[in-house]
Amino acid sequence: MVIIGGGGKHYKKRKGIFSHLAGLGFSNRLALYIILFLAAGLAxxxxxxxxxIQYNYSGALACWTIVFTPIGTAASIVLSQIVRKSTIExxxxxxxxxxxxxxxxxGFIQTGSDESPGI
Structure with missing residues (x-):
């Protein structure tokens, strides 16, 4: 871990591919897992x-549709509530x-610079 600092502020640089997930709260992490689950279902x-197509099957893929339709619906409900919770917070x-x-x-005064604009 490397500590970079200046002016009394210290920032810790994390290493690893998934280290940025450590700073997320439970709800946001849950949202990422739901999206990954839906992506796996799509794949x-x-x-x-x-x-x-390879085996010339021309019937319906009902087994897949029946399983993933309610999962997609539930995921959309949960994700919308996570966004609502974040908006309220x-x-x-x-x-x-x-x-x-x-x-x-x-007082609505612009802070920051051209490279890093303020609010």
Missing amino acids: GGFYLALKS NSSADGEGIKYAAAKAN
Whole structure:
């Protein structure tokens, strides 16, 4: 682990492919896992379709459709609730967003530079 710092601030550089997942909360990690699960289902359906073409199967692939339709529906419900939860968490009591509230507290003065614009 390398510590990079300046001006009293220290940033830890993480190593590894999945190290960025350590900073995510449970809900966001769950959302990523659901997306990965749906991607695996899509890849499996594509493979099944290729095999069906290869062996001249022209019937319905109902087994795959019946399994993944409710999973896709449930995933969309769960993902929409995760987005709703994040929206609520990132709003003030007045319903203002965090960035808007910070800009309001600064008197709507532009901070930062051209390379790294502020709020």
